[in-house]
Amino acid sequence: MNQNYKEGDYIPSKGYFHICKYPNCVDPYFYGRKNQKYHPDCKKRNDAEKAALKREKTKEENEKMAKNLFILEELYPRSGGTFEIQISEFRIRGFDFQAPSRHVKTEINGYSCFIIHGYAYRYIKERETIIIYKKDELCRV
Numbered sequence: 451m452n453q454n455y456k457e458g459d460y461i462p463s464k465g466y467f468h469i470c471k472y473p474n475c476v477d478p479y480f481y482g483r484k485n486q487k488y489h490p491d492c493k494k495r496n497d498a499e500k501a502a503l504k505r506e507k508t509k510e511e512n513e514k515m516a517k518n519l520f521i522l523e524e525l526y527p528r529s530g531g532t533f534e535i536q537i538s539e540f541r542i543r544g545f546d547f548q549a550p551s552r553h554v555k556t557e558i559n560g561y562s563c564f565i566i567h568g569y570a571y572r573y574i575k576e577r578e579t580i581i582i583y584k585k586d587e588l589c590r591v
C-alpha cells in the first residue's frame with residue numbers, strides 16, 4: 451500500500467505521503483502536511499541529536515584552545531615578545547596548530563599572528579621558531 455506512493459503524493463482524506471528523514475525512524479512512512487519532513491517526535495529527536503553533536507564539537511575545540519593557551523602562558527616568560535622558541539618545544543607539549551585562534555596582521559610590520567585570548571604567537575618559517583607576545587604587545591611589532 452504505502453510503497454505504491456512516492457514522497458509528496460497527496461492522498462485524499464489522509465494528507466501528503468512522506469518518508470520520515472530521521473535516520474533512526476522505526477516506521478518511516480507517514481501522511482502529513484505538504485512540506486513535513488519528519489514525524490513530530492522524530493523531528494524533536496533529530497534536532498536534539500544535532501544540537502548534542504554541535505555541543506560536543508564546540509567542547510572539543512574549546513579544550514584544544516585552552517590547552518594551547520596553557521602552553522603559551524607556560525612558554526611566554528622565555529619568549530617575552532622578543533626571543534624565538536623552537537617550534538619543536540610547542541609540538542612536544544602537544545600544541546595544536548589547527549585549533550581555533552584569531553588571525554591578525556600587525557600594524558607596523560604586517561606580520562601574521564595568531565591570537566588566543568591574552569596571548570599571540572608568530573611563526574618564523576625560516577628558522578622554524580615562534581615568538582610569543584602578550585596581546586597588548588602586538589602594537590609594537
Ligand SMILES: [Zn+2]
Pocket residue numbers: 470471472475476477478488489492
Ligand atoms: Zn519518523
